[in-house]
Amino acid sequence: MNAIRLVAREFFGMFVDDGNLALLALVLVAAVAIAVKLLSLPPLLGGVLLLVGCLAILLLSVRRAARAVKR
């Protein structure tokens, strides 16, 4: 049972390191998916938004980490 718990904890840790980054990425994906499915946003535009959004979220996350060390 311990081994399963260990695997489960490791599996969760694989995706979540900086909680803000993970949360913002999930919000971005959800927002794009909803816009495509319910608001008729062209899916290709959704894909492009996903690309730009992911890079923006990454930038925010690394900037925050660098700032924290600088202080």
Added chain:
Amino acid sequence: MQTLTPILSTVTAAFLASFVEVVEAFTIVLAVGVTRSWRPALTGAALALALLAALVLAFGPLLALVPITTLQFVVGVLLILFGMRWLRKAILRSVGVIALHDEEAAFSKETAALNQQANDRRADYLAGLASFKAVLLEGVEVVFIVIAVGAAHGQTLYASLGALAAFFLVMLIGLAVHRPLARVPENALKFVVGLMLTSFGIFWTGEGIGADWPGADLALLAIFAIVALASFAMVRWLRSTYPVSVGGLAR
């Protein structure tokens, strides 16, 4: 070219990501083998590999039941989370905010811990457990990478071959040098893997919501190039804006 692109990118991503994980597991198994003995080291590693195989056999067939667009979307989102985590760490390591991973240090730490337990009655058990945990934890990541980069385009076989090649290469080099593989440019590899996994994630999530990428599979290369350029720009910008002397404190 259009059929070769996903195969090559799948094999490369699985190979590079697995290479990094196998190097980390190998360091611990080697430490156990050299410090204690090879029996608990290999027993722990074998048990972990058996458990990983059981997990794959138990959960692998379930993937066939999931519709392809749903699979692409779910795997794509997980890859975005997984890839951006690798990429974030690689960027922060490149600018010195996070200390570089050091296999020699990991080896020394593990051997010191094993030496402390040398007089314990359960020393063999503890050594085997260390080996078991290292292989299991790094192996979980390898299994996910193989399934994630392979499943969404029905290329699990190619992804498995990439991971297997990494496993054999590390074993071969490890047996030859018989010490931790400290000279592997681990952060550079992690940077490339982070770029590839994030690109795969964006590509498949896009396909999952119905995006018809221009150039089909070739769009993957374009996404990779854009993510790479943006990441290198972030490294340059962070270096000039927030210069850090040595390994920092951020996670």
